[in-house]
Amino acid sequence: MKIGLRYGHSINCRGARGKIDEVDSCRILYGKIKVLLEVQGHTVIDCNSNANNVNSELSEGTNKANNAKVDIYITIHMNSFNGKAKGVECWVYDTNSKTAITIGNKICANISKLGTPNREVKYSTGYHDLNASSMESIIVESLFCDSSQDAELFKNKTDELARAIANGIDSRVSLNISKPQKPINKEEYDMKKIVTYLGDADLFAAVMVAQKLSCPLMRVNDFKASGLKAEQVIQIGGNVNDTNRFSTMKNAANKYL
Numbered sequence: 001m002k003i004g005l006r007y008g009h010s011i012n013c014r015g016a017r018g019k020i021d022e023v024d025s026c027r028i029l030y031g032k033i034k035v036l037l038e039v040q041g042h043t044v045i046d047c048n049s050n051a052n053n054v055n056s057e058l059s060e061g062t063n064k065a066n067n068a069k070v071d072i073y074i075t076i077h078m079n080s081f082n083g084k085a086k087g088v089e090c091w092v093y094d095t096n097s098k099t100a101i102t103i104g105n106k107i108c109a110n111i112s113k114l115g116t117p118n119r120e121v122k123y124s125t126g127y128h129d130l131n132a133s134s135m136e137s138i139i140v141e142s143l144f145c146d147s148s149q150d151a152e153l154f155k156n157k158t159d160e161l162a163r164a165i166a167n168g169i170d171s172r173v174s175l176n177i178s179k180p181q182k183p184i185n186k187e188e189y190d191m192k193k194i195v196t197y198l199g200d201a202d203l204f205a206a207v208m209v210a211q212k213l214s215c216p217l218m219r220v221n222d223f224k225a226s227g228l229k230a231e232q233v234i235q236i237g238g239n240v241n242d243t244n245r246f247s248t249m250k251n252a253a254n255k256y257l
Contacts (some may be wrong), residue, residue: 001043003037003169004047004061004133005045005046006046007023007077010050010051012050013049018145019147025145026077029076032158032163033166039173061129062133066133069135072137077139077140079144085144091139093123093124100138103168107168108120111165115153127139159177191231193234195213195215195235196217198235198236199237205245208252212256220235
């Protein structure tokens, strides 16, 4: 799907300000949502504006969406009222905006689960983003930036908030943030390899193997008692086919020399 996406207002035409700033906060959400949707194979058209007045920034956004012939146009905003109001709501043009209504309802449900009221989908033919776009469109009022509770939600759950919006657009986007796996504690070794020998009769063969492999040499019992660890322990003598010193030497030579 080709999605027109933008954060509300512009860096030169600021939106609402409260406990957090609408433009700055929505820019963060925009970046995260864009990546989440692109990972799912969507084409995300940047419909943002740097205009310094409301009419220009609004027109630039819808013009970009219309020119790109996007399938749906979504703008990310934050509300502001009296410091007490809180919650999420989405605005669509009218009841014929079936896709927008479905997405809006899902976004509202997702965000409300993060801990703010669901103010649900609302209708308006008066908003520029809704009446100047050639395709279905949604204004996401993600929360109230002048609400202490909503501001804390944004600060503490920014990634979850972005996922809540992206999942409303495409349910394949996971709502859950993957927690980093705890590193597997690899066993630490004191050396790569060591040659051990069972008894004095096996010493000559063990010396030859240790020299060939350029590694330390220890008696089996001494190595066990030392507490040292090696990735590979090569034992000379005491194996199944080591019936005497001659067979031990032969077996060691065939295998290691």
